[in-house]
Structure formats: structure tokens, C-alpha cells
């Protein structure tokens with residue numbers, strides 16, 4: 001895939017995710033959204049890059065996300081109106097207003113909702129992939145990856161050589177506890193010890209593209225270092241010095257990205273306004 005095309009396509013997806021989340025923050029603050037909400041701003045280049053790669057491969061994977069999954073749903077083509085409605089608790093939401101932010105499911109894009117038990121999507125995704133041999137992606141956080149049942153699933157995936165990608169969105173935090181307090185090991189090494197491909201990389205789209213050669217050919221684990229902008233389940237911020245991949249990519253890509261950014265911001269603001277007026 002042409003590198004510039006890939007970067008711009010990924011940037012456009014990330015842009016939809018970012019402006020969607022900015023509206024989520026506004027609507028949490030003004031209490032239009034009344035449920036616990038997990039915001040993925042800052043981490044959107046992971047799902048955006050992998051979704052762009054899957055489109056290029058013409059593969060529609062099954063997706064097992066965790067609670068912080070708005071960007072996954074949007075990047076893989078989930079209906080944004082249904083997500084707005086879900087967050088507003090409406091029956092027209094993607095999970096009929098019953099799943100909320102943390103359990104987003106979609107038959108259209110084959111995304112399975114999370115049950116709230118951190119890391120449970122790991123072995124469930126492995127089981128689905130093993131039973132069907134359908135290309136599957138499990139997304140989880142760096143804390144979820146520490147759960148024992150995640151490890152059992154990874155061992156099985158490696159032994160059975162199934163078309164599974166496990167993506168650890170490593171924002172270094174479990175709620176507010178840093179990784180260095182919790183453990184002295186890396187998930188990429190754990191994957192290697194299970195004799196599967198294991199990589200430790202950044203959320204720069206090109207880094208992700210470079211590690212995509214084995215996607216769905218054999219099981220692999222990507223530990224992707226990233227940054228969360230907003231606090232767990234709320235609208236507090238981790239600090240204004242947090243590295244922001246979105247701003248970095250916008251600067252790097254220049255005029256074309258600025259155009260995309262403006263167009264998408266406008267589109268998303270209108271979408272939210274229209275949905276809110278339907279109340």
C-alpha cells in the first residue's frame with residue numbers, strides 16, 4: 001500500500017474518532033450522557049491503522065474489544081449515529097441502549113460486546129477464532145493483559161496456529177496505576193515465550209503497517225505504546241503534556257490533513273447536534 005495514502009486514510013479514520021470523542025466529552029460535561037463512559041481519544045491511531053490495513057487486505061475480522069472501544073467501532077465502520085444513540089441510552093443505539101459505552105456490539109461490523117470482566121475478551125476471542133478459523137482481532141488494555149485467563153488463551157492460539165491478532169493498547173495505566181508499579185515484564189516477551197510473534201511498538205501508523213506482514217497468517221501480539229488523553233470513565237485529563245499522536249500526524253501530513261480535520265470536525269459536530277435535537 002502506498003505510504004502516503006495509508007497515512008491519510010488512517011488520519012481520516014483517527015479524525016472521526018477524535019472529534020467523536022470531543023463531542024462525548026462535551027456531552028458528559030453537560031450531562032446529556034449520563035452513563036459511565038470510556039473515552040479513547042489519544043489512542044485512536046491503533047484501531048485506525050489496523051482497520052486501514054484490514055481494508056487493504058480485504059479482510060473483515062471479528063472484533064473483540066474492551067471497555068475503551070469507541071475508536072475501534074468507528075474505525076471498523078460502525079454506524080456513528082447508533083453509537084451516539086447508545087451513549088444517550090436510546091433503543092435505537094447499537095446495543096439497544098442497554099450496553100452503554102463499555103459493551104459496544106455490532107452485527108454489521110461483527111464486533112462483540114465486552115462483559116466488563118477485564119481481559120475476558122482474550123480467551124473468548126481465541127475460542128471464536130479457533131472454532132471458525134475466521135480472522136479475529138482481540139483488543140485489550142495493558143492491565144487486562146495481566147489476567148491469568150488471557151495467558152491461557154494466548155498459549156492455545158499459538159499451539160493451534162489460528163488467524164488471531166491480539167492488540168494490547170498499552171497506555172501505561174490501569175485506572176491511575178502505572179505499569180512499573182504492577183509488573184516488571186512486557187506482553188511482547190510473554191507472546192514470544194508462547195512461540196508466537198510478539199512486538200513492542202509505538203502507535204505511529206507506519207510502525208503498525210511495518211508489523212502487519214504476518215497479520216492473519218499466524219497468531220501475533222502487538223503491544224502498542226500509546227497515550228490516553230482523558231481519565232478513566234470521566235472527563236478529567238492526564239495532563240496537558242500528554243503526547244498527542246493526532247496533533248503530531250496532523251503537523252507531519254500538512255495541508256491535506258488540515259483539510260480532513262476541518263471537514264470531519266464539522267461533520268461530527270452536525271451529526272451530534274442533529275441526534276441531540278431528536279430527543
Ligand SMILES: Cc1ncc(C[n+]2csc(CCOP(=O)(O)OP(=O)(O)O)c2C)c(N)n1
Nearest residue numbers: 068116117118141142143144171173174175
Ligand atoms: C477482572 C477485573 N478486575 C478489575 C476490574 C476493574 N477495572 C475496570 S477497568 C480497569 C483498568 C483497565 O485498564 P486497562 O486494561 O489497561 O485498560 P484502559 O482502561 O487503560 O484502557 C479495572 C482495574 C474489572 N473490570 N475486571
